Amino acid sequence: MDELEIYLRKLVPFTEREMEVFTALFSETKLKKNEYFAKEGEFSVKIAFVSSGVMRAFFRNGSGNEYNKTFFTASNFVAAYSSITTKQRNLINIQCLTDCILFVADFRQITSLYEKYPKFESLARIIAEYKFAIKEKREIELVTIEATERYEIFKKEHPDLENLINQYHIASYLGITPTQLSRIRAKR
Structure with missing residues (x-):
């Protein structure tokens, strides 16, 4: 506590x-x-x-x-x-x-x-x-930022989360499909 x-x-x-x-x-x-x-x-x-x-x-x-x-x-x-x-x-x-x-x-x-x-x-x-x-x-x-930038913000705000949870949860949070998230991650 x-x-x-x-x-x-x-x-x-x-x-x-x-x-x-x-x-x-x-x-x-x-x-x-x-x-x-x-x-x-x-x-x-x-x-x-x-x-x-x-x-x-x-x-x-x-x-x-x-x-x-x-x-x-x-x-x-x-x-x-x-x-x-x-x-x-x-x-x-x-x-x-x-x-x-x-x-x-x-x-x-x-x-x-x-x-x-x-x-x-x-x-x-x-x-x-x-x-x-x-x-x-x-x-x-x-509504104002592209998915790639939302993903970068997510990584800054939740630095370790990507390794703890399924990617489809992250995609859903970002408002994109798991396929779109895979493409964004592949470009990095």
């Missing part, structure tokens, strides 16, 4: 007591490759901090085709955010691409402490703002 505390201290200056209260909400959970943290159509209440491993958030269209929305790696929070904040059914799936170790908490327990511990609410806002900025950047890149 040390990595969780280190991450949190970078974002908010918690007192020792606040840190104890917050981290006590989390428990270690291990998920195997291909297991789901969240499934489309279910209601989510859990948020997790990724200690190790790689996860993906994805959705399926009506034809069953999968589209990777984002990847979650170590030292990142993961959740079906729209479900935990709106209390509606999940729109996405979150699946482990490798074995993962997570620190998991019930988001309702965290939010119930906002009034007593305002720094918890500040932390949630900081994380939400960060996630929104990443989402906006990615959406802009998908």
Whole structure:
């Protein structure tokens, strides 16, 4: 749980007591490759901090085709955010691409402490703002940048991921076919 505390201290200056209260909400959970943290159509209440491993958030269209929305790696929070904040059914799936170790908490327990511990609410806002900025950047890149440049950005932002997950997951994330990704990689 040390990595969780280190991450949190970078974002908010918690007192020792606040840190104890917050981290006590989390428990270690291990998920195997291909297991789901969240499934489309279910209601989510859990948020997790990724200690190790790689996860993906994805959705399926009506034809069953999968589209990777984002990847979650170590030292990142993961959740079906729209479900935990709106209390509606999940729109996405979150699946482990490798074995993962997570620190998991019930988001309702965290939010119930906002009034007593305002720094918890500040932390949630900081994380939400960060996630929104990443989402906006990615959406802009998908419509304004060529696939080759998106691939280069992916490699910079996720330097080791290419060796850990299947290429078709990367292609889906980049909005291209596996064949297109193979061609881009062959030109390098």
